[in-house]
Amino acid sequence: MRVFAALLLICLGQAAMADGSRFYPPEGCTGFLTVQNRSCEVTNYWTCEGEAAGDQWSIDLGPDGPIYLSKIDYETQWIDSYEFSPVLREQIVLPAKDPASFTDLLRDGVDTFDFQLSSPEGISRVVGADRIVERGIEIDGEPLMRTEYAVRVTAADGTMIWEAEGYEYISEKHRRFFTGLREGRDQNGSYSYDGSPVDFIYPGEPGFFSKTPLYGCAALTVRYAPN
DSSP states (O other): OHHHHHHHHHHHHHHTOSSTTBOOOOTTEEEEEEEEETTSOEEEEEEETTSOTTOEEEEEEETTEEEEEEEEOTTOOEEEEEEETTEEEEEEEEEEEEOOOHHHHHHHSEEEEEEEEEETTEEEEEEEEEEEEEEEEEETTEEEEEEEEEEEEEETTSOEEEEEEEEEEEETTTTEEEEEEEEEEETTEEEEEEOOEEEEEOTTSTTTTBSOOOSSHHHHHHHTOOO
């Protein structure tokens, strides 16, 4: 808990630094990738010394700062996450009934999952599946595969919290998912979201660990402009 709290404070502080151009990973951590997305969000990825091999952190940043901080493991299990608005931290409950397995997905072309998350709001259950439907994709020179997915999250009493389906992209090199198109439903109704990657930026390249999203922001401004 102390480690996560310290990391969260560092992320908030770095995201709010006066030089609004760059995000800096915490001390002892090394950034390895930045992805500019269609959704007016930029995502920075890093690993930290002393953690299990394959553990990765990422933070999504919008025009107004941090949106979502998350940690996954080598099999892409959802280990820890923090939403900034509204504030919500969720942690996986181990052992999982059916753990997410990136290894199985790459080998078999399909992977199911069934696990629980713990938050201040209680225990929720996450059930779904990922399936590889297209290989040999390239975005900005990055080799990827496209997956289709369906996921449903329910409260302890079985009430639906949210559900979604759509497609994502996966990278065998980085052993992780990148957001694509989501068609979702929650207690407020239906929504559609396209966070597909546009640019993959590596250390030493312009825009690496940027805090400024580049794509889709004008459309977002128009969409939410007051009448």
